[in-house]
Amino acid sequence: MEFGPIWRAMMRNKGGYLLIALQIAVTMAVMVNAFAIMQERSIKMSRPSGIDDANTFSLVSVGFKPDMDAKTLVQEDLDLLRGLPGVVNAVETNSFPLRQGGWSEGLHREPGVGKSVSSSAIYFVDEHGLDTFALNLVDGQNFTPDQVSWDSDSPDFWPATVIVTQALAEDLFPDHEGSYVGKTFWFNDENPANIVGVVERMQAPWPTWTGVERSMLVPLRRESEFARYVIRTEPGYRDELMVQVEELLSGSNKDRIIRGLGSAEEARKLSYLGDAAMIKILSFIVVLLTAITGLGIVGLASFSVARRTRQIGIRRALGATKPAIIRYFMLENFLVSSVGVVAGGVLAIGLNIVMVQAFALTPLAWYVIPVAMIVLWVVGQAAVAGPARRASAISPAIATRSI
């Protein structure tokens, strides 16, 4: 290998090489940290909501008649929905995961005035809520019909029983070991709630909230002219039923309007729109920067070949084979890239430390920098391959031509 002579020759003419090494370093620092952000966003987007996103949709009934019997209408609607072929179950609720609008509440471990120890998203449901959302009950049991009440009949508003997510239970009782069923916490300093069931997961309506995994089902039906229905269908029936249900509810009562029809998948997509856009923008930037770096290497190598045409001819005259000439330029690029990726690695770590401190970004995974180094080495070698091949085609007879 000719590392020594190549390195010494580069050191005598280092301006262009240093600029390319710097470009590689900056590309690597940006690439690595962009990748870290993309990875974080991607993990965030791929988190399960806990519900059956693919087969769930929602719509809102808004009554406009002043003396409307909301209780009766909601019950009639639910009976209608639950009886439809293809519908697995339906519930009236205030929100659903990732809808970006909902109800949250501060929670206390002890009664009385004091600072809340946790907070949770609240989903008001009846005994059909668990099945409609297709939640995985890991402990305890579902609400019984007698545990479900109308808000108009409930003087304290908050029911005495709840079903919580595993994450909420762990946050409320961090030192507790064993089952959370039977544990009690307090709403608003004074209303006790007894945990009757624990579900594996049900995300809050707000994807950017740090407590997104903390939710609870509350067995309360709300008597209101505004009713949101969540419907789960058999696989493959969702889109068909979305149209059918909208028409059915619109036709069943003319004193209301039906709006807000949309699937849980659409809501999910909408809630991660910013993250998806960020991933696309960062991907574009990484590809663009890598391409610019590659082109820079092509440019430097082409310039280098043009500048050293005679020298290449001399080397050929002295016995260099075509592969030896290609190898020379490949090695030269490998050295430049190595300086760039080592500097880039240091720069990337430094930038990541700043970003972790400033934006609470997850620290880089150990493999990101080695992978980025390999990628940039490969890009460098691919970029220099063309100019190197052109160099190898230079005739050794150049050596005898007068300057």
Place this chain on the structure above:
Amino acid sequence: MLNMKNVSKVYRTDTVETHALREFSLIVEEGEFVSVTGPSGSGKTTFLNIAGLLEDLTDGAYELDGRDISKLNDKERSRVRNEKIGFIFQSFNLIPELNIFDNVDVPLRYRGFNADERKRRIEQSIEMVGLGSRMQHLPAQLSGGQQQRVAIARALAGEPRFLLADEPTGNLDSQMADSVLDLLAEINAAGTTIIMVTHELGLADRARRNIFVRDGQVSDNAPELHLASMAAG
């Protein structure tokens, strides 16, 4: 050793066909010091390029050490250039970014010698041309004569069977030119075959045999001075 028979070289473009060598025949025996002279455009450099395997011939036969050169592929030609031929160029052709040591090292690396062997050969050849104290100098830090000596050291380091010199004193003053020619004579005396291409008839006197090239052919009508040299040789 070198046997060219009816060698032709034609350069073709879309519109022009140039016959650089026509029916060129020459035999050079081992240990000879042959000068090749002729006017500009006579085909001297083309002959040198073909003799040194820097270019393909268009027609004819060329054997080097009994080997038919026209049948070799690029890799084999590179190997023959590296192992059997040493080149000395008019403009020295040293690599400007490399110091003297590394310049002489270039053909040895292509030869595949190990580091110790290369070091021994480099030091020996640089010492031989009297530049042992300049090994770490860059070419630009040496005079023209010194640079040509480095080129000679580079050509000799691989212990080639023959040396091809293309106007070796063309860029040197007369004193330096004499010194380089003395060195070539010493090398020839040690057994290395030398073919020197030059347009200066005076330099041809230093060779033992002179070939005059005109219109791409070996000519019998050499200038008088040259013929006198040939008679003396």
